[in-house]
Amino acid sequence: MRLVRIGLLLALAAVGGAGGYLVSTDDAGTTSFSGPEPVAAVSPSYPVDPVVVLPDSDRPALKPDLPLHRATVGAAPFDLTLPVPRGWDRSVPSAGEWRWYPPPGNVVNTYFLRVRLIGNQYQPVDRAVDARLDALRSSENVKGLEVLSRTDTSFVAEYVSDGYRRVTMEAYLAKEDSEDSEAAYAWIALVGRRADRDGMNDLFDRIVPAVRT
Incomplete structure (x- = not known):
């Protein structure tokens, strides 16, 4: 009976891992699982550098109506x-x-x-x-x-x-x-x-x- 229970728990853990189920063990050693929950996204593995913008030149702006x-x-x-x-x-x-x-x-x-x-x-x-x-x-x-x-x-x-x-x-x-x-x-x-x-x-x-x- 103990082997059957262990096998059942392993099967549930495998299904939970594939489908996003939350598996937990309480202080008494009782294992339970909940329905699917969202999984936190993993941060990018590479840095994203902000675009650095330099000040515009002080030349006067282009005017309309140029000849x-x-x-x-x-x-x-x-x-x-x-x-x-x-x-x-x-x-x-x-x-x-x-x-x-x-x-x-x-x-x-x-x-x-x-x-x-x-x-x-x-x-x-x-x-x-x-x-x-x-x-x-x-x-x-x-x-x-x-x-x-x-x-x-x-x-x-x-x-x-x-x-x-x-x-x-x-x-x-x-x-x-x-x-x-x-x-x-x-x-x-x-x-x-x-x-x-x-x-x-x-x-x-x-x-x-x-x-x-």
Whole structure:
């Protein structure tokens, strides 16, 4: 009889361990069990470092209603024209990419305009947006990414890079009158700070609809 009781207790303990039952022994040595109860979660085995955000630069915020002029990038038939802020300095950091910075040029943690021709990637516009967001999520230099809004062709997001909080507004455009009208041809990005949001909204909404491929 004693062996049967021990066997029964072992069976109950095994079932309780698998199903989350609470098994206990009182001071008199009587064993009892209750129904299933929630089990406390185990803490992560790795430390989670908080995102450190450095103060913004003291450069004045980007203002709305900047005067614009048209600029051309690339070479026909693979070219593009768009309005850019008058007086901003143009640079070519790599083949197929152009940037414009307000004087005196590239200043850390300020705002700038970026244009890249990407027709050779043969990627639909909506997939290009997905790929860009995936690249931001997987980048070691991007922390705390938050997508604020999104359409099939564009998005607005915030993230921290090199310790600075950045706001990015990005759009992907197909080539006009192209045989593949769904393929992304150009990528337009305006990057700045939270303080620049009003000016960025105004500038982005004026640039993107006026791009001509």
